[in-house]
Amino acid sequence: MTLLETERVAVSPLRRGSTPRRRGPGLAGYIFVAGYAVLLLAFGVFPTGYSFYLALTNDRGQFTGLNQFVKVAQDYRFVPAFTHMLIYLSLWLVVLVVLVVLVAVVLRGRVRPGTSALFRFLYYIPGALAGVASVLVWLFMLDPDVSPVSWVLKSMGLHTFAAVLAPGNLPLILMLIAFWTGAGGWMVVMYGALNNIPDEVLEAARMDGAGPWRTAWHIQIPMIRQWIVYMTIMAFATGTQLFVEPQLLQTASLGRVSPTWSPNQLAYVYAFQQGDFNGAAAIAVFLLAVGLLAAGLLVARSNLFKLDEK
Numbered sequence: 001m002t003l004l005e006t007e008r009v010a011v012s013p014l015r016r017g018s019t020p021r022r023r024g025p026g027l028a029g030y031i032f033v034a035g036y037a038v039l040l041l042a043f044g045v046f047p048t049g050y051s052f053y054l055a056l057t058n059d060r061g062q063f064t065g066l067n068q069f070v071k072v073a074q075d076y077r078f079v080p081a082f083t084h085m086l087i088y089l090s091l092w093l094v095v096l097v098v099l100v101v102l103v104a105v106v107l108r109g110r111v112r113p114g115t116s117a118l119f120r121f122l123y124y125i126p127g128a129l130a131g132v133a134s135v136l137v138w139l140f141m142l143d144p145d146v147s148p149v150s151w152v153l154k155s156m157g158l159h160t161f162a163a164v165l166a167p168g169n170l171p172l173i174l175m176l177i178a179f180w181t182g183a184g185g186w187m188v189v190m191y192g193a194l195n196n197i198p199d200e201v202l203e204a205a206r207m208d209g210a211g212p213w214r215t216a217w218h219i220q221i222p223m224i225r226q227w228i229v230y231m232t233i234m235a236f237a238t239g240t241q242l243f244v245e246p247q248l249l250q251t252a253s254l255g256r257v258s259p260t261w262s263p264n265q266l267a268y269v270y271a272f273q274q275g276d277f278n279g280a281a282a283i284a285v286f287l288l289a290v291g292l293l294a295a296g297l298l299v300a301r302s303n304l305f306k307l308d309e310k
Contacts, residue, residue: 055278059278072279104193105220108191144164177245182235197224267283268280
């Protein structure tokens with residue numbers, strides 16, 4: 001065989017009309033995702049399906065259609081609980097998105113790398129605390145009698161712990177607790193997303209005369225938009241599950257905070273105080289619907305899962 005014939009044989013699989021063979025997914029891939037799939041089915045899909053079953057039946061297992069949903073919606077505690085949750089979510093999401101993105105941009109562009117690493121570590125520390133521990137810390141901070149910042153509370157006219165935990169103050173208090181525990185981790189994520197922006201893009205913006213804030217508004221924030229949307233969806237889902245914080249505040253305030261302040265608390269009362277698991281499941285399905293609707297709107301408007309065209 002001549003040298004020319006050898007070259008023709010070597011390149012023959014790539015001749016016109018032929019396509020390279022692609023290897024199918026191997027066994028390792030299935031094993032890699034099997035653990036997650038099992039946990040998803042056991043603690044996600046099955047409980048959700050069982051909740052729908054309970055919400056559509058009564059305590060004797062008889063199909064009742066939408067009766068459970070109508071029953072809980074007519075409860076005098078239902079509308080206030082969802083109103084409290086929506087007010088809290090509005091405060092929490094606005095403050096989270098604005099401050100997290102702002103701090104991440106400042107750390108990326110205005111702080112030296114070594115110093116920014118220290119700040120990111122400090123921001124992340126509160127997130128290492130469990131929800132119960134965070135609430136206990138804030139109970140100490142919000143009591144004017146023992147708080148190290150009692151002068152701030154008293155300057156606002158809050159001289160007693162009962163005044164601090166007034167119903168109108170609860171959304172703001174819960175927002176502060178949620179931001180203190182959850183924002184630091186998202187700052188680290190946004191900082192990493194900003195680091196993925198090519199330096200050539202930022203350098204071109206500087207050569208065109210864009211200052212730090214114009215660069216952030218017109219280049220950096222649009223390029224991490226999908227991460228911001230992802231953060232908003234996850235924070236919304238977390239906010240709809242509000243339970244530990246108002247429950248502990250209700251206990252610490254000796255009943256001044258309503259035991260059904262949030263929808264999850266109301267579901268807890270239905271299930272474990274009234275023994276009505278069907279009604280509790282109906283509330284859970286309501287919360288699921290709210291979360292899916294919000295996530296669907298955000299995904300549709302932001303093209304979160306749109307693939308880049310090549």
